[in-house]
Amino acid sequence: MKAKVTKEQLYARLANEEDARACKGIDDDACQYVAKNYVVMLLAQILSKFADAMLNPKVTLPWLLQALNVPSTFVAWLVPIRESGSLLPQLAIANYVRALPVRKWVWVYGALVQALCILAMVIVALNLDGRPAGFAIIALLVLFSLARGFNSVAAKDVLGKCIPKNQRGGLSGYAASAAGLATILFGSALWYLQQLGGLYAVTIALACGALMWVIAAIVYAQIAEFKGETSGGSNGLLHALKKLSLLKTDKKFAHFVFTRALLLCSALSAPFYIILASEHNNALSTLALFIALSGLASLISGPFWGKLSDRSAKHVLVLSALFVSFNGLVIFIVAAINPTLLSTAYFIPLMYFFLTIAHQGVRLGRKTYLVDMAQGNQRTDYVAVSNTVIGVCLLAFGSLGFMSQWLSHSELILLYSAMGAGGALSAFALPKV
Numbered sequence: 001m002k003a004k005v006t007k008e009q010l011y012a013r014l015a016n017e018e019d020a021r022a023c024k025g026i027d028d029d030a031c032q033y034v035a036k037n038y039v040v041m042l043l044a045q046i047l048s049k050f051a052d053a054m055l056n057p058k059v060t061l062p063w064l065l066q067a068l069n070v071p072s073t074f075v076a077w078l079v080p081i082r083e084s085g086s087l088l089p090q091l092a093i094a095n096y097v098r099a100l101p102v103r104k105w106v107w108v109y110g111a112l113v114q115a116l117c118i119l120a121m122v123i124v125a126l127n128l129d130g131r132p133a134g135f136a137i138i139a140l141l142v143l144f145s146l147a148r149g150f151n152s153v154a155a156k157d158v159l160g161k162c163i164p165k166n167q168r169g170g171l172s173g174y175a176a177s178a179a180g181l182a183t184i185l186f187g188s189a190l191w192y193l194q195q196l197g198g199l200y201a202v203t204i205a206l207a208c209g210a211l212m213w214v215i216a217a218i219v220y221a222q223i224a225e226f227k228g229e230t231s232g233g234s235n236g237l238l239h240a241l242k243k244l245s246l247l248k249t250d251k252k253f254a255h256f257v258f259t260r261a262l263l264l265c266s267a268l269s270a271p272f273y274i275i276l277a278s279e280h281n282n283a284l285s286t287l288a289l290f291i292a293l294s295g296l297a298s299l300i301s302g303p304f305w306g307k308l309s310d311r312s313a314k315h316v317l318v319l320s321a322l323f324v325s326f327n328g329l330v331i332f333i334v335a336a337i338n339p340t341l342l343s344t345a346y347f348i349p350l351m352y353f354f355l356t357i358a359h360q361g362v363r364l365g366r367k368t369y370l371v372d373m374a375q376g377n378q379r380t381d382y383v384a385v386s387n388t389v390i391g392v393c394l395l396a397f398g399s400l401g402f403m404s405q406w407l408s409h410s411e412l413i414l415l416y417s418a419m420g421a422g423g424a425l426s427a428f429a430l431p432k433v
Contacts, residue, residue: 033224037162040222042171047216048111048151049179053186053295054209055118055144057082060202061137064125067199070134077138080395083267085145086152087391094243094384097153101227103161106154108217113147115213122203122210149387156383160371162225166310169368173306180302183295243381247389252431256373257386259430260366261393262423263317266324266359268397269416273352276331276409280343289349297356305364313369314430320361321424327354328417335410372433 054060057078065074097106117140124136163171186205247254274290309316331351334341341347374382397419403412 031164033162034164034167037223037225038167038171040219041159041163042174044216044220044223045171045175046178046182047212047219049175050182051114051209051212051216053179053182054205054212056186057141060205061141064121064199064202064206065134065137067202068125068129068133070130070137074134074138078141081138081141082145084391084394085142086148087387087394089146089149089388093149094153094381097150097157098381102225103154104158104220104223104225107151107158108221110147110151110154111213111217111220114144114151115210115217117141117144117147118206118210118213122206125199125203125206152387153383156367156371157379158223158225160374160379162223165372169306169309169313169364170303171306172364172367173303173309175302177299177302180295180298180300183298184292186291186295188292243385244388246381246385252373253382253385255426255430256366256370257389259317259423259426260386260390261397262419262426263321263324263362263366264390264394264397265328265416265419265423266320266355266362268394269324269328269413270352270355270359272409272413272416273331273348273355276335276342276413277348277352279409280348290352293349293353294356297353298360301357301360302364305361306368309364309368312432313365313372314427314432316361316365317369317427317430318424320358320365321420321427323358323361324355325417325420325424327351327358328413328420332410332414332417335408369430369433 061078065078097103100106120140121137124133124140128136159171189205247257277290305316305320331348334347370382370386371379403415407415
C-alpha cells in the first residue's frame with residue numbers, strides 16, 4: 001500500500017526546497033503555510049485553465065454562434081470583449097480589492113460568477129437563436145470578462161502575499177503546462193465535436209467548463225491567507241483614475257507598461273497565422289491541429305519559462321520577444337520567396353507552435369516581473385493600472401487588423417514582428433528586480 005503524499009512532499013518535489021525556506025517577499029505568518037498554499041493555488045489554476053480551454057473565444061464560442069444562426073458580425077466581437085473586457089475596468093476593481101484585508105474571496109466569487117455566466121450561455125443556446133441569442137451571449141460574455149477582471153487583480157495579489165518571491169514563476173509555469181495539457185485534450189476532442197456538428201456537443205463542453213470553475217472556487221477557498229494592507233483603499237472611479245499618475249511618477253513601472261504594450265505582438269499576430277493557413281489549406285482538421293500544437297507548446301515550455309523567470313524575468317521577456325520577431329520574419333520571407341511552402345501540412349502549424357512557445361515566455365515573464373517589482377498594496381495598483389492601459393492598447397493595436405485591406409497577412413505578421421523587436425529592446429533596458 002502506497003503512502004499518501006502530503007502537500008509538503010509534493011511542494012518539495014515541485015519547488016526548490018532550500019530556496020523556499022527563505023520566504024522572500026512574504027510575512028512570517030504566510031511563511032508557515034507556503035507548502036499548502038502552493039499546492040492549493042496550483043490546483044485551482046489548473047482547474048481554471050481547463051475551464052478556459054472549454055470556453056475558447058476562438059473556437060467554442062464561434063461554433064456556438066454558428067450553430068444558433070447568429071450573424072457573423074457578432075463573432076468579430078468575441079475576442080476583443082473577452083480580453084479587453086477583463087482589463088479595462090481594473091482600475092475601479094483594484095480600488096475595491098485593495099480595501100479588503102483578505103482577498104482570496106474575490107477570486108472565489110469571481111470564479112462562481114464565471115460558472116454562472118457559462119451555464120446561462122447553455123440556457124440561451126437551448127432556447128434562443130439568431131440575433132436574440134447573439135445579443136444574450138455577448139452580454140453574458142461582458143459579465144464573464146468583468147468577473148475575470150476581479151480574478152486577475154486578486155490572483156496576483158494573493159500570489160504575492162502567500163508565495164515566496166523566488167517560487168512564483170515556477171508555480172505559474174506548472175499551471176501554464178497544465179493549460180497546455182488541457183488544450184491538447186480539447187484539440188483531440190475537437191475531432192469528435194466536428195463529427196457531431198450539433199448544438200449539444202458545444203453545450204456539453206460549456207457545461208464542463210462551468211463545472212471546472214465551481215470546483216476551482218472550492219479549492220481556492222482553502223488558501224491560508226492572512227490579513228494584509230488596506231491603506232489607500234477607497235471607492236469611486238475618480239479616485240481610481242488618479243492611480244494613472246503612477247505612469248508619470250513611477251518611471252520604472254511606466255517603462256514596464258510600455259514594454260508590455262509592445263509585447264502584445266505575440267497574442268495579436270496569432271490569428272493571422274491561422275488565417276494564413278486557412279488560405280492555403282482550408283481543411284477543418286487544420287484548426288484541430290493548431291489547437292493541439294498550441295497546447296503541446298504550453299505543456300513543454302511552461303515549466304522552463306517559469307523557472308527561468310524566477311532567475312531573471314527581464315531576460316525571459318527579451319528572449320521570448322526576439323523569438324516572436326524572428327518567427328514572424330521567417331513567415332514573411334517564405335511568403336515572399338517560396339509561397340508554395342505555406343501550403344504544406346506542417347510549415348505554418350510548426351511556426352505557430354514556435355510562436356506559442358514564445359507567447360508563453362512573454363506571459364510568464366511579464367507576470368513574474370510585475371509581481372516581483374511591487375510590494376504590498378503597491379502590487380494591486382500596478383496590476384490594475386497596467387491591465388487597464390493594456391486593455392486600451394489591445395483595442396488600438398488590434399485595429400491594425402483592418403489594414404488587411406491593403407497589406408497581406410504575411411506583411412501584417414511582419415508588422416507585429418517589428419513590434420516584438422521594439423519590445424525586446426525595451427525589455428533589455430528594464431531594471432533588474
